[in-house]
Amino acid sequence: MVQEHLAGSVAQVLGANASFYRAFTKGDFEAMRGLWAERNPVTCQHPLSPTLIGLEAVLESWRQILREPPPLAMRCDDPVVHLLGDVALVSCYEGNGDHPAHLVATNGFVREVDGWRMIHHQAGPLGRARSRPPAPTLN
Amino acid sequence: MVQEHLAGSVAQVLGANASFYRAFTKGDFEAMRGLWAERNPVTCQHPLSPTLIGLEAVLESWRQILREPPPLAMRCDDPVVHLLGDVALVSCYEGNGDHPAHLVATNGFVREVDGWRMIHHQAGPLGRARSRPPAPTLN
Numbered sequence: 001m002v003q004e005h006l007a008g009s010v011a012q013v014l015g016a017n018a019s020f021y022r023a024f025t026k027g028d029f030e031a032m033r034g035l036w037a038e039r040n041p042v043t044c045q046h047p048l049s050p051t052l053i054g055l056e057a058v059l060e061s062w063r064q065i066l067r068e069p070p071p072l073a074m075r076c077d078d079p080v081v082h083l084l085g086d087v088a089l090v091s092c093y094e095g096n097g098d099h100p101a102h103l104v105a106t107n108g109f110v111r112e113v114d115g116w117r118m119i120h121h122q123a124g125p126l127g128r129a130r131s132r133p134p135a136p137t138l139n
Numbered sequence: 140m141v142q143e144h145l146a147g148s149v150a151q152v153l154g155a156n157a158s159f160y161r162a163f164t165k166g167d168f169e170a171m172r173g174l175w176a177e178r179n180p181v182t183c184q185h186p187l188s189p190t191l192i193g194l195e196a197v198l199e200s201w202r203q204i205l206r207e208p209p210p211l212a213m214r215c216d217d218p219v220v221h222l223l224g225d226v227a228l229v230s231c232y233e234g235n236g237d238h239p240a241h242l243v244a245t246n247g248f249v250r251e252v253d254g255w256r257m258i259h260h261q262a263g264p265l266g267r268a269r270s271r272p273p274a275p276t277l278n
Contacts, residue, residue, distance in 0.1 A: 041221040048266030082180040087226040124263020127187030
């Protein structure tokens, strides 16, 4: 039962993490806003940039990023979820479209009453871009 | 009481965070090893580098970094603690000696039986180095 519960939580966190990259790719600010925590403090560190503290500053940054045309087709490779009770950290790589991943990222989530919400995002450059993992083959 | 408890936890997290930079500066691998969580999963993303997963890989990276002479005088500026129960995220800037901070970082901690331990570290370059905050003045 405990294992099933944990597996369910990890799947939920991966779902929230995927929603983040979907909102990014679609340039969907409302979806992005809906992902960030409202009942917990938030921070965001965009590549090469100083820390944004608090929901207002974080959402304003996303509003600006997501209105830039054309939208970036942001992809998340190799997400690793570490679950710590009602908090989860996801480590992953970020790439644009089919290009090798050029960023390494941390995404923090907390379980709020209506699901997992984002509390933190940091993305920074990789020294060497990382090839996209091969698509899984069906046996 | 709750406020006092929270303030106490934040102070403890700041203490653990300061210990991390002290171990870094002293090149003290044993102190660094003692800081990392043993009962929770850990990850580490050094600047420009891919994610290290698990205690063995993380500690091996620190063993290599800390034996490089001369030790870096790593400084942590403007740490902001966000407490989420028994998990804490610290956002801060990192500088070497008296130079402006050249990195932005996330440090994750979890409360284990014997205190706050590190579960995650990500540091990435800042596009523009950030001046060291002025030393507090005594009134």
